Every structure is written in C-alpha cells, then in structure tokens.
Amino acid sequence: MAKEIYTKYKMAKYLRKEALPTALCPGCGGGTVLNAFANAIDQLRIDPRDLVVVSGIGCSAWIASPYFLADTLHTTHGRAIAYATGVKVGLPDKKVVVISGDGDLAGIGGNHLLHAARRNIDITVILVNNFIYGMTGGQVAPTTPFGAVTTTTPYRNVEHPLNIAETVASAGASYVARWTTFHVYQLIESIKKALTVKGFSLVEAISQCPVQFGRRNRMKTPAEMLRWFQKNSVPISKAKTLSPEELKGKIIVGELVNREKPEFTEELNFLIEEVAKQYGLGDKNAD
C-alpha cells in the first residue's frame, strides 16, 4: 500500500515512505493538514533540509512526525514549542515548524504557546484543533464546545472552550490565522504566509474527528463534519458586522493578525554581537 501511495501522490516525495501508511483513522482531518503543509512547502520551494519539524503527543503530533521527510523531533506531551525554541536558537536560519493538536499545544502546553507568542520567536505552529483528545479515547479537551458529549463528559460539557487563535493573537504573535479542513486552499495560503512571516505564527486548523468527536455529537461521517464546518464558518470580515448573539456557535475563519514586530532569535543575536564586540578579541575599547 505504501508503494502505491508513493507513486500516485505528487507530494509523496516529502513523506518518509518507510513510515507509511499513516496511522490516522479513515476520514481524519490530519491527512488534509499534512497535504496542505506539503503543498505549502512545495509551493514555497522550501528544501526539506532547511526544515525542522517538532511535535508533541497525540494524533495530530503524528501528522508531520514521523511522516514528513525532514529532521523531526517528536517530544513529550505539551512541550513541542519549548523544544522548538531550543532548536530555533541553534538553527536560526532554518524553518522550525511545530505541528500538534489542541490538547497538546493549548491544554498541557498552553503556557509554552503563550510565551512563545510573547517572545515572538520565529516558529510556525500549525495547531490542529479537533475539539477532543482523540488518541486517548475521546476525552474532553480545552477546546470541546460547551454542551458537547465526550467520554469524560458523558452527560454534557459544562466548561467553556478556549479560543486559541484569539488568545495567541493577544499574547503577541506576528501572524495568526484560523481555517477549517473544509477551507483547504485558504489553509495552504495561510500556512505559506505563516512560514514566510518573521516572528511567531500560528495557523489554527479546525479539523474533523468523526471517530471520537463526531460519532458522539450527531456527526458520524467525515462529510457531516465538513458540512458543519462549511455551514458554521464566518469570514472574519463578516463577523465584525455580526452581534455576539449571531456569532454563537460559529467558527470565525480568516487572518486574525498579520503584523511586524521584533523577532526573538534575531534580537538575541543582535544583543550577543553587541556584548561580544564590547568584550571580544581585537576590540581595543574593551581593554
């Protein structure tokens, strides 16, 4: 099966063929995200040798690691961004990308997400939000909608979901966008932008999990979930004209933030040059 995928699928050159086929469930949005990421890399003509992909734990962490053929670092639960920070400081000229899930990056790893955005370190985070802890069996996540049914909220969820994209935008990221797996082309364009923007960038990809989420919330099939994304998505420009009442339960899609501000590794290197010049060899002023 791996061989067949490898010959038919144009983006397969970016995949680690010995790791195929993927472990993702049929109908999972993870495949769409992997495809969108591969296309973005392809369209930008980024050499995978100039790419380090870091992920945490869970279904979405598997999207790029091990499947993407680059240097890949599959880390402990929630800590991908903190690991990526060390990688980026060591390799400031490479593209460092974190691909992982909502539970991993915004739940257990929420603190790292906020602080990486605050630092504005040049890392691209593709956060796959499927509203659920999929790999561990469909437990409630920090993104699970209010009232939804999961294996640990068998009656209904009484907690409110975290608005990840807005939180990261206010924490200070350079670029933030949100799309769903229904908006494939927009998703590719946003990933491309995120990869080219200097500074911390986040693309939140709302993704379907028919197996663990949809099944328990009257959306058994992948198609039903995608239709739900289609019907409930509101472009950010239109959302600005709507009342909070009208926006209830809607998914606001589009670019939330796109701004320039000083980037962390660059500032760190400026500082080092400054200090090293003051104390370094051959500088007579320092003697």
Added chain:
Amino acid sequence: MIFRGDEPEQIGLLKKLYPKGNYFMQGDEAIAYGALFAGCRFYAGYPITPASEIAETMARELPKVRGYYIQMEDEIASIAAVIGASWTGFKSMTATSGPGFSLMQENLGYAVFTETPLVLVDVQRSGPSTGQATKGAQGDFFQARWGTHGDHPIIAISPTSVEDSFWETIRAFNLSEKFRIPVVLLADGIIGHTREQIRIPDPEEVEIVYRKLPANEEESKYPFGDVHGDLVPPMPLFGNGYFTHVTGSTHKESGLRDVYTPEVHDRLVRRLHKKLEVHETEIQKWEEYYVEDADILLVSWGVSARPSLGAVIEARKKGMKVGLFVPKTVHPFPGRRIKELSKNVQTILVPEMNLGQMILEVQRFVREEVPVIGVNKIGGVPLTTEEILKEIESSAERSRHRSAD
C-alpha cells in the same frame, strides 16, 4: 559557536575574559564558569533558590563568548529547550533545585532515551516540597537516579567544594558528550552559596570532549545504532540534511518508532544500560583518604565530605585508624571499590545531609558483619567535624567492647 575549529578564538576569549589565577567566588558561579570552560554555549533555565546565581552568571557571561541564555517560562520548558538546542550541536545546560528538578524529570527521561547530551545541575535544597527553600540538603540522591520513569541508566556527579564544582562541571560535560547521556550534577545549596578561593586555569589546561558525529551518510542513518561497536552511536545533528527522526517512543536503530516488537525495546534499553556498564571505570571517580590501614571507614559525598575529612584528620591525631571514601561519581555508584575496602574495616559510617540515602547504596556492597551506620543531619545546617568525630569515637568504643567479648 562551540564547534570544533572555533577553539583558537574561544580560547583567546576565555583567556582574556577570565585570566588564569585565583578568584573568590561562590559554588554556583564556579559551576557557571566550569560550563563556559567546558564549551557550554546554550543555557535555558528558570529561577529558583539556591541555583539562581548559575543563571545570573550565565546570563552575564554567555553573550561575551557568543553563547545563548534564555529564561524560559518554567523548568519543564527549560530542559525541553536544552534538549532542542543539543540536537543542533550546542553543549547545553540547565540548573535548578528541588521542586524544579522534580518538574524536569519527564524530559530528563526523554533525554536519556534519545541519547541527548546535556548537563542538568540540581543545587539540592531542603525538602520535601518547598521545604526550607534557602537551605542546602542532600536529599536528591535517589531522585537523580530514579526520578524519571522506566528502566534507565544515568550519570550523576557530586562536587565537594567551590573549586571542585568548576572541575566536576567540566567532567559532567565531557561524560555527557562522550557517552551521549544527560549528566546530573548534584551540587547543594551550601557549596552553591559558599564563597572560597578557586584557581581558574588556562583554557588549554582543560580537556574538552566533543560528541561523536557521523563520519558519512551511512552512519547518519543509524542515530540509535551501535555503529562503532562501542555502544555510543554518532549523533546526526539537525540542520545537516540527514532527515533524522528523534522520538521518545521506543525506536529502532534508524530512529523510527516501533513500540510493538518486544525485541526492539529490549535491545535498545539494554544497550543504554550496557553503554555505562562497559565504560564504568571511565565514568566512576572517587577520592580516598587514609584508607590503607583504616578500622573505621567513612563514606561521604558532596558537602558532607569536607567535615568528614576534618573528622578523619582529628581522629587520626587521636590515634584512631579512620579513613574516608568520597564518591565523586555517585551514579553509577562505585560499589565495587567500597566492597574491597570494607573487607578490612570493622565499621562504616555514612555522614550525609538527609535521613539516609547513599547509605542504602553502601549497604548493598558491604558484608553483613560490618555495621553500616548513618550520621545524618537535616534542617539546612551542614554536619560539623565535631558531630562526625563524636560518632567515630562512639563507634570505636563499640568495636572495642565487641572485640573484648
């Protein structure tokens, strides 16, 4: 950068910034300078007493030698960033104390399993929990060994003075690089905050070890394989186009995950253990004082080793045959040497600032007839020479009675 080939510039810088000679400094500062001399150019940490001076010194000194300091959002992030930086080739370090060390344990296990070189300094403080935050202790002996989950090897080193802290930090880096394993430096709050004279050497006097890199494309394909037969795989660093896959899951020699085949897990975990077993003599280090004719042997580590030596000297003055054994590498524990020494002694005393931790390791290697007695003190105040001497005297008294029976 620290990479091979940069030594002339780095040596010049070190010589200029820290000229050879005598300095007056804290143990924490000595650890930071040791790291700089060892080639450490990346530090990520989170402030905690009594380890903060390491971070402060690194923040001040690292940029001077073109190194990187980051204060992360917590201890978990700190060791995570250190692991990430190590895979790009940096010799990297973090430092913490009690509660922070507990938080780092999961990622310490990750570093063990992915064979990532790094140095983790634990400036031990009183516990459990927040304990006496500003006071020193020696309560993390087993946390260093068994704090992270699963079957795993570890190297832990414990310095006994400020000058020793400088040299043992360098040794920690060298062992870490040589064997691709995280090394824990078990310092303590008392030495960390004590100021005393230390001699800073010429950088040329310091032996520096670099991790082994793949010699060719073929070797880079087995980042976790025993390609040289010495159980230490060359490390294909990120950014070199090797497409290396690193995971904390059980992995094959290629790095790819395989958590289903029992043999794969067995082979990997056994190699990690064997890696240290085979090289045990290179890793272990200890000091011996007056052990040749000793009737009573003291075994003491870290901060407690110094009043122990004082007590031994006092006891010798009084004509008692007392010796001292100080493990500098506390894990893997130099038990074989203790076993040899214990053959000729009547009593073993183990002074340490806890309610008895290293004593359990000592007991494992000593025949039943020899009583192994702890000299323990907690509360944040170090053991004194007098307290230890008193124990030596009462032990001598007891063995006189025994031989009279």
